[in-house]
Amino acid sequence: MNAYRGTGQLERAAFTVSLDFELMWGTKDRPYGESFRKLCEIERREVVDRLLALLTEYGIRATWGVVGNLFLKKDHEDPLLYGSELIEKIRRCPVRQEIGSHTMTHAILGAPTCTAAMAERELGDWVRVARANAVDFQTLILPRNRIGHLDIARRHGFRCYRGEEPVWYESQPRVVRRFGHLLAILSARTPVCVMPQENQGMWSIPGSMLYTPAFGLRRYLPVWLRVLRAKRGLNAALRQKRLFHLWFHPTDLTRRTEAMLDGLRQIFERAASLRDAGQLDILPMRDLIPADVESGGQDNAEILSNP
Numbered sequence: 001m002n003a004y005r006g007t008g009q010l011e012r013a014a015f016t017v018s019l020d021f022e023l024m025w026g027t028k029d030r031p032y033g034e035s036f037r038k039l040c041e042i043e044r045r046e047v048v049d050r051l052l053a054l055l056t057e058y059g060i061r062a063t064w065g066v067v068g069n070l071f072l073k074k075d076h077e078d079p080l081l082y083g084s085e086l087i088e089k090i091r092r093c094p095v096r097q098e099i100g101s102h103t104m105t106h107a108i109l110g111a112p113t114c115t116a117a118m119a120e121r122e123l124g125d126w127v128r129v130a131r132a133n134a135v136d137f138q139t140l141i142l143p144r145n146r147i148g149h150l151d152i153a154r155r156h157g158f159r160c161y162r163g164e165e166p167v168w169y170e171s172q173p174r175v176v177r178r179f180g181h182l183l184a185i186l187s188a189r190t191p192v193c194v195m196p197q198e199n200q201g202m203w204s205i206p207g208s209m210l211y212t213p214a215f216g217l218r219r220y221l222p223v224w225l226r227v228l229r230a231k232r233g234l235n236a237a238l239r240q241k242r243l244f245h246l247w248f249h250p251t252d253l254t255r256r257t258e259a260m261l262d263g264l265r266q267i268f269e270r271a272a273s274l275r276d277a278g279q280l281d282i283l284p285m286r287d288l289i290p291a292d293v294e295s296g297g298q299d300n301a302e303i304l305s306n307p
């Protein structure tokens with residue numbers, strides 16, 4: 001457990017890995033079709049196991065935002081829409097992983113078309129299925145990081161969520177966002193290290209860097225550029241005593257799998273050696289909720305005022 005010093009810093013620098021686990025649920029509204037199905041098959045068959053092995057090897061407790069429908073057992077249905085056996089694997093990981101919500105059906109809660117009734121159903125259904133599976137949850141990872149209906153999330157017992165990366169392009173249209181992100185990678189710009197911030201009675205744990213998938217043209221971005229940026233992020237976290245928060249989807253490792261996993265290994269190796277030297281905490285998102293602050297407390301003005 002980390003603690004705040006009340007100065008916009010953590011007691012010790014921290015590293016968090018969070019994952020969006022959704023198989024086909026995240027792309028139902030996009031015309032990827034057959035090619036994306038193939039990637040999800042690789043994710044299901046191979047990538048989850050190998051990622052868990054890597055997390056185990058380096059003793060990393062990651063946060064998995066899981067689409068609720070994946071908990072359901074519907075053997076006669078599309079295996080890319082259901083995944084209870086994969087969730088079991090995550091829960092049996094010898095290094096305990098955190099299970100959080102990615103809504104029931106991958107609903108975009110921050111979309112203007114998402115009503116309170118829809119959000120209520122998405123989160124209520126998720127909580128029911130999680131409780132039925134004895135999942136002790138605190139964390140919400142909002143699909144596409146679009147923030148909305150936090151009041152409903154809080155009412156359902158969530159205490160933290162992954163906030164938007166604090167970069168200029170995050171709130172821009174998709175094309176601009178892609179371009180801004182590409183520039184950041186190509187210039188190996190140091191990712192922003194963040195602090196948990198209270199928002200509407202929840203704690204935002206903003207992302208720092210997406211481990212960019214090697215899909216489409218992005219396959220030409222060498223993996224070492226991603227690794228270089230992440231190592232710069234870890235260094236910045238040490239200097240600033242803040243959090244470097246890396247995130248991605250297991251699906252993002254399904255193209256150039258060997259190279260992408262090797263890149264992650266290099267990042268995890270560096271993080272683990274800093275941890276072993278006592279310089280870095282590696283924590284799941286829920287452990288970044290300040291321990292000494294009651295949910296919804298009004299006595300955190302110092303923390304709130306940090307950028």
Ligand SMILES: [Zn+2]
Pocket residue numbers: 020022026102106142143144
């Ligand atoms: Zn998603």
